[in-house]
Amino acid sequence: MARHNLGTVVQFEFTRTVKKRRFWIATLAIPVLLAIVFVLVFVSSSSAQNRTEQQKNQSLDFSYTDASQLIDPAVATAMGGRVETSPGTAVERVKEGKLNAYFSFPATITKEPVLVYGTDQGIFKNGTYDAVAKQLVILSAQEKVGSAELTAAVQGNFSTEAQTFKDGQPSGGLETVVPPLLFLVLFYVVIILLANQMLASTLEEKENRVTEMILTTLDPTTLVVGKVISLFLVGAVQALVFSTPMLLGYVFFRGQLAIPDFDLSALQFQFLPMLVGALLFIGGFILFTGVLVGIGAVMPTAKDAASVFAPVMIMMFVPFYVVTLVVSDPGSMIVQVFTYFPFTAPITAILRNAFGSLNGVSAVIVIAELFVFGLLALRVAVHLFRYGSIEYSRKLSLRRAFTKKG
Template identity: 60%
Template sequence: MALGQHNLGTVVAFEFVRTIKKRGFAIATLAIPILLIVVFALVFASNESSKTSADPQKNAQFSFTYSDASGIIKAPGAKVAGGTYTDNPAAAIEAVKNGSSDAFFLYPDDPSKEPVKVYGADKGMFENGKYEAVAKQLLEASAQYDVGSPKLTAALTGTVKFDSETFKDGKVAAGVGGVIPPLLFLVVFYISMILLSNQMLNSTLEEKENRVTEMILTTLNPTTLITGKIISLFMVGLVQILVFLAPVGLAYLFFRDSLALPELSLSSLVFEPGPMIVGALLLLAGFTVFTGTLVAIGAIMPTAKEAGTIFGPLMAMMFIPFYTFSMVISNPGALIVQIFTYFPLTAPVTALLRNAFGTLTPVEAGIVIVELFVVGIAILRLAVHLFRYGSIEYGRKLNIVGTFRRSELAAR
């Protein structure tokens, strides 16, 4: 037992150090953080430039003429905004065309049935919107003046605020604040699989392609070797996740205002024990299933090129449930959603989604978790078996049935 633990530690340390020392690993791991830093720097510079150019424009005004057939526009307000009334629309439009006037607004007799015509001198895509904005603001301000009631004005303009509460089982429902925490397990699942899946596949193929597995298996049990590889891959994944998150965390802590990042308030999040425990178990179980499957593929295929033909469709299984996202949320009892919930390769994503949005019942959660752990452990045991007999199949795909026959003969 002590020897097995020693060998396991040796495998974990060797695989971890070997992986992080590779030049490709350093390039792949640092590429995204460096790219994020460059993007943040460009955003910071752009925001500073925009702020510098926006400051002198805050108080900038433009002159315009207007014609009002509706009688809604108030002359004093229009004058303060820089407007001048005209009863000759054709001449006003011509003045805008030849550049002698900045803009002309033509208010129809009934703005509820006819559009307000806005004519302006071209100042560029981002500045041209100011003409319509001023025309709209002037119309709304004049209409509010006619209404004369702050209450009615607020109701008509949509500035009334609403404070809603929903209840579940006699208690105030968590709402979006209760969805985000368990949904993070789905994010971690995707990140871990995207970062580690290719390394999981190559973890058994590398020794096979280098023709060294026979030598390794003379001193190591296949179970110890596979277990050590999986643990080392998990550690490598943690390193990559921390490296990727570092620039994001630093940018948020020190440059949030400059980069215009949204403010996050943890007080609005609700960490309900049930969904969080279920989410953690689904994450671990789903990771076990996909890890075992990828290691088994690596044990069967002779080269990484041939393994890639199965790798692509397998990874696609993680994204298929999103094609039925609306049904997963609104109609969890639908047949397709039930199939995705219990099929091992789509169950992790589907169940994590349903768990976050509260449509996964405790009974369903228990069934899916047990199923995924049983299937995952079975696949891992199969992967160890296949690796034992497939490690010397250098030129062809491993015959799975043949490995069991050889195992029976060896047992006799």
């Protein structure tokens, strides 16, 4: 009978939630906004690309003087330049609009600035003058050096390939870090999208004055556990809807949206870090769900619950204030505290697990802690719901609730 009741609760809560119009409005709002942003970025990128192509096909009309003897006349001519025959009047002609641009290259360009004068074409297009002057020097230097390889070496235009080792084995880079970090993204998406649902899961029946009737046919434990399972299923639906436009954008419009070309096939899904990440995610989800459901059981209305709800959610973001220490100095005192404090443990431990600084013993301790405190929070939430279900007009007294016999 209990199993039947649990399935009924899960089905009822899940169906009731996904049938609400406001649920789909809230769920689809983010994908729709992302789709609009993608379209705007796509249009802007296409326009910018067209403008760039047009600018490439147009040479900049300018004159120049070269005291450094570095400028190659042939390169300058190809870029639209010519030697200035009247340097004394060049700046005045630029001011009057008779000359588009004038560059004055000093005797020693490493010690003196190149003087660039041009007619105003707007704050963004004005940067073209500096860019052309610098490009002219670079191309002329390449011609004088006579070796593209040597020029690239001087400019630092070459790549390196690094390999690091850990415990005698090759250690991965981002390819091994990114997969476990997906649990961090999933944790934030699920908790943020479902936080209000978690809080309202026990408040709704209280505000509708139907809790007593429900508890005459259902055990409080079955009801709360059923609500938690339905919340997890609702979160899976929202996460799927939320991620769909991003996946479509990455697969089909990566070039147009200027998304970095990250080779997903290079990702390394190592079993142990992925297992630890999954357990940390589940444990953290149970803990935060139990706490938020408990808050809903104590408070008479959603307005009253909001004052307690905010600090709980803020604790999810506190670890990001020390994220540099989490990555660079995981042994520091504050990182250790955040690793084992229940409300900051999921985020901190998932970060450390991804970057390889969470050893096996610490991982077991944190996972056990999250599950123990999470199940305890659910148990307390059940108890509070049992005695807070009829407190419609005032907050449940915790002292009275825990002194009553279940």
